[in-house]
Amino acid sequence: MSRISEQEALDLFLNAPLDELCARANAEKEARHGKSVYWVNNRQINYTNVCVLHCKFCAFSRIKKDSPTAYDWNYETIRDKAAEAISKGARELHIVGGLHPDHPFDYYIEMLRKLRKEFPSANLKAFTAVEICHFAKISGQTPEQIMATLKDAGLDALPGGGAEILVQSVRDKICPGKETGEEWLDVHRAAHKLGIPTNATMLFGHIEKIEDRIAHMKMLRDLQDEAPGFFAFIPLVYHPEHNALHQIVPNITSEEDILRTVAVSRLFLDNFPHIKAYWIQMGIETAMKALHAGASDLDGTIIEEKITHAAGATVPVGMSPERMQDLIKKEGLVPVERDALYERFS
């Protein structure tokens, strides 16, 4: 079957009855993965919230280092958080933070080197393309050089954050001054060529049009054709509290919009192995529906998460592996434990 065009994706999004759209995406998911749903025992480590950028949707960052709510963990704190996760069986440490104005590139190399040495069993999925560009800027190196050094220090994969909406006109409005959409794609292209797998996110449900979402996915599909290396696409549901976009977009989008986005992404991104239902942002109930609308991955146990919770998420963090597997089984699906590289453990 030939791949669907941008126009077809738009038509499906806008006009297909929801149940038919979800059933079609589910059939596509089942053709790839059967009844399997992947999950990972992981934790996020958001090592600092101090950031030189001021993305309008972000409620997590603090511009001033001396703000009472700013923090910048030392290695011991990061290590303790990693140790707690490993003691609970974590296979993935998802490490991302703000763009701190003071830390030199060596700080990040050492962070990974020490974590790799102390916790050899866990994958280090660390630093978004935005952080990689920041490290390049502060060190005078290219993103390729930065990632080659980090790979040598223990980096296993790049998370998919920072993509937001890759269409530049939207990006200019929601995160002025951030790396461009082209730059985000360049970093992921370079990562794939270095043998570092990555994910790709899309922050949706704010000021973007459906056409922007499809254009975003088209850029990702083209890059995956050219330089394969994406594991998963993760639709991120915009959360509206305590940020500078709140006045313009005060509400979270609807469940139908989330399910349509998941389903169309499964159908359009035909060269992506997985679509992730990020339950922290969708909520558990909607994430379960997403598992029947094209999603094949539930992400993780997530002992700690700060970015979405700063913006108003109320779902409690931390899901036991037992609960995660029970939830999947209750949907008539088969839980498959994985690591950040999609190695299977069940």
Ligand code: V47
């Ligand atoms: O990059 C920031 C987004 C991202 C808000 O790669 C917001 O496996 C919603 O990238 N509302 C971080 N989202 C999360 C992320 C991620 C999550 C899970 C798995 C993976 C993966 C990646 O959260 C940021 C930004 O795009 N974000 N503010 C907000 N108000």
Ligand code: SF4
């Ligand atoms: Fe900084 Fe990331 Fe927040 Fe933007 S989304 S302000 S880059 S922490």
